[in-house]
Amino acid sequence: MSVLTVKNVTHGFGSRSILENVSFRLLKGEHVALVGANGEGKSTFLNIITSKLMPDEGTVEWSNRVTVGYLDQHSALTPGTTIRDNLRLAFDNLFALEQEMLGHYEKMGDCSDEEMTKLMEDAAEIQNILDTSGFYIIDSKIEEVASGLGLGDIGLDKKVDELSGGQRTKVLLTKLLLQNPTILILDEPTNYLDVNHIEWLKRYLQNYENAFILVSHDIPFLNDVCNLIYHVEDCELTRYVGNYDEFLRLYELKKRQQEKAYERQQKEIDKLEDFIARNKARVATTGMAKSRMKQLDKMEMIEKPKEKIKPTFNFKFSKAPSRFLIEARDLVIGYDEPLTRPLNFNIERGKKIAICGVNGLGKSTLLKTLLGILKPISGEIEFGENVDIGYFAQEDSRDNNNTALDELWNEYPSLTNHEARSELAKCGLTTDHITSPMKVLSGGENAKVRLCKILLQDLNLLVLDEPTNHLDVDAKDELERALKDFKGTVILVCHEPYFYESFITDVWNVEDWTTKII
Missing domain, CATH: 3.40.50.300 (P-loop containing nucleotide triphosphate hydrolases)
Incomplete structure (x- = not known):
C-alpha cells in the first residue's frame, strides 16, 4: 500500500534548478534514506512533501488518514513550557480522533443504513489508529521513550528555555516518536545526540513498523536502519535497494558504465564525422555521407558523467x-x-x-x-x-x-x-x-x-x-x-x-x- 506518491515534481530557486521531473513512491513499512551532497535538494524535497513548500510543477498525494511526523533542521519549542508539556502535545491529534469517533457513535442512533455503514467503517479505522498509536498506554510510553533519549535524567518538569541545543533536539525527537505517525520524516536526527542515544534511536528505527524517510550523513547509522536509498543528484532522484554501502557500490558501477558508454559513443561520433568530412564533397560518395549525417542526427546523445565538486580544506x-x-x-x-x-x-x-x-x-x-x-x-x-x-x-x-x-x-x-x-x-x-x-x-x-x-x-x-x-x-x-x-x-x-x-x-x-x- 502506497502512503505517499510524488509525480513529476519540479522546483527551483530563481535561476537555480533543484529538482526536475522527480517522481517518488513510499510504501507502508519502507525505511528510506534520502542521500546526496550538500545543496542537492534533500531538505527542499522534504519541505515539498510536507507542504511547507509548493512545487513549481507536479503533484504530491498522501493516502487517506495518513499522519506525518517531521523533524527538520530548524524545529523549535515554545519558550516557557516544560519538557512534559511538549511531550503531552504529541497526543493532541489522538485525543481529537477519539472525540471524532465518539461523535460517530452518537450519530449512529439516528441515521440511514448507508450512513451507518460509513460511520462504522470510519470509527473502526479511527479505533485501529488509536490502538496502533499506543493511545491507551500514554503515560508509560512517555516514560519509556523519554528515558531512551536521556530526558528522564534531565527531568521532565524542566523548562525548555534552560536546555542546550542537543537537549532541545531530544525533546523534539521524543515528541515525534511518541506521535507514532504513519510516516516519520527525520532531517539529521543524530545531530546533537550523543553516542548512547544514537544507539537507542538506531534500535528504535530498526524495529519501527511504519515507514520513515531519513536524511543523515552518519553512514554507520544509515547502514543499520535503512533498506532503501534515494539519491538526489543533478536535480534527479534515483532509487537503490539496500543499505548505504550497497548504494555506493551500485552508484559507482552505474557511473563507470555511463563513462564507458559515453567514450564508445564519442569514438563512434568521431568516425561518422570523419567519414562525412571526407566524402560529402565527392559525387560518388555524397549519398553515403548524407546517410551518415542522418544517422548522427538521430543518435541519442549520452551525457558525460559530471564530476562531483569535492571540497578541499587546508588549515x-x-x-x-x-x-x-x-x-x-x-x-x-x-x-x-x-x-x-x-x-x-x-x-x-x-x-x-x-x-x-x-x-x-x-x-x-x-x-x-x-x-x-x-x-x-x-x-x-x-x-x-x-x-x-x-x-x-x-x-x-x-x-x-x-x-x-x-x-x-x-x-x-x-x-x-x-x-x-x-x-x-x-x-x-x-x-x-x-x-x-x-x-x-x-x-x-x-x-x-x-x-x-x-x-x-x-x-x-x-x-x-x-x-x-x-x-x-x-x-x-x-x-x-x-x-x-x-x-x-x-x-x-x-x-x-x-x-x-x-x-x-x-x-x-x-x-x-x-x-x-x-
Whole structure:
C-alpha cells in the first residue's frame, strides 16, 4: 500500500534548478534514506512533501488518514513550557480522533443504513489508529521513550528555555516518536545526540513498523536502519535497494558504465564525422555521407558523467606557540549554577583533544569559557604565548541575509572578487551557493562558508564545536584529513567517534567532571 506518491515534481530557486521531473513512491513499512551532497535538494524535497513548500510543477498525494511526523533542521519549542508539556502535545491529534469517533457513535442512533455503514467503517479505522498509536498506554510510553533519549535524567518538569541545543533536539525527537505517525520524516536526527542515544534511536528505527524517510550523513547509522536509498543528484532522484554501502557500490558501477558508454559513443561520433568530412564533397560518395549525417542526427546523445565538486580544506599553521597553550586552575564552568567540579588541566602544543559525554553537561560551555565568550563561575584560565585561535561555533544565525560572498568579504575585505569566489569554490560551493543568502543555504552549505573563513586564518589552535553536523560524506572525509594533517593543536567537540578516531591524541569525557547526576 502506497502512503505517499510524488509525480513529476519540479522546483527551483530563481535561476537555480533543484529538482526536475522527480517522481517518488513510499510504501507502508519502507525505511528510506534520502542521500546526496550538500545543496542537492534533500531538505527542499522534504519541505515539498510536507507542504511547507509548493512545487513549481507536479503533484504530491498522501493516502487517506495518513499522519506525518517531521523533524527538520530548524524545529523549535515554545519558550516557557516544560519538557512534559511538549511531550503531552504529541497526543493532541489522538485525543481529537477519539472525540471524532465518539461523535460517530452518537450519530449512529439516528441515521440511514448507508450512513451507518460509513460511520462504522470510519470509527473502526479511527479505533485501529488509536490502538496502533499506543493511545491507551500514554503515560508509560512517555516514560519509556523519554528515558531512551536521556530526558528522564534531565527531568521532565524542566523548562525548555534552560536546555542546550542537543537537549532541545531530544525533546523534539521524543515528541515525534511518541506521535507514532504513519510516516516519520527525520532531517539529521543524530545531530546533537550523543553516542548512547544514537544507539537507542538506531534500535528504535530498526524495529519501527511504519515507514520513515531519513536524511543523515552518519553512514554507520544509515547502514543499520535503512533498506532503501534515494539519491538526489543533478536535480534527479534515483532509487537503490539496500543499505548505504550497497548504494555506493551500485552508484559507482552505474557511473563507470555511463563513462564507458559515453567514450564508445564519442569514438563512434568521431568516425561518422570523419567519414562525412571526407566524402560529402565527392559525387560518388555524397549519398553515403548524407546517410551518415542522418544517422548522427538521430543518435541519442549520452551525457558525460559530471564530476562531483569535492571540497578541499587546508588549515594554515601560523607559528609555534609556547609549550602550554591554555592552563586552567580550579576552573568551574556553568551559567546560573556550576556544571563541573573545579578543574585543573593544561592543553599542550600539538595535542588533538576530543571532548565527549552526554549532552547538557557543558561541552560547548567549556569551549566558550576557554575562549572567553563566557565567564567562568570561578577559577582562572591563562593563555600561553603566540596563540592564534580559529573557532567554529555549533550554529550560525538563521536570519543572516548576507550572501556567502558578503560573509567572506566582511571578514577579509582585501580579497578580490576572484580570490573570494575561488576560496569558496575550494570548499565545494558553486556560483549559485556563493550568491545566495546564508539563511537559504542548507546546513551543510552554511557550515562550508563558516569553515572557509577559518581556512583563511593563520592559526595554531583550532577549536571546533560539532563541525560535522550537516556536512556531507565527502566534506567529512576531507575535514578529517585536514585535521589529521594540521600541525597545530585541536580541541574538538563531536558526537561521531568514527570521525575523529584516526587523529585524536586524547579524549576528555565531561561525565568525569560533572556535578550533575548522569
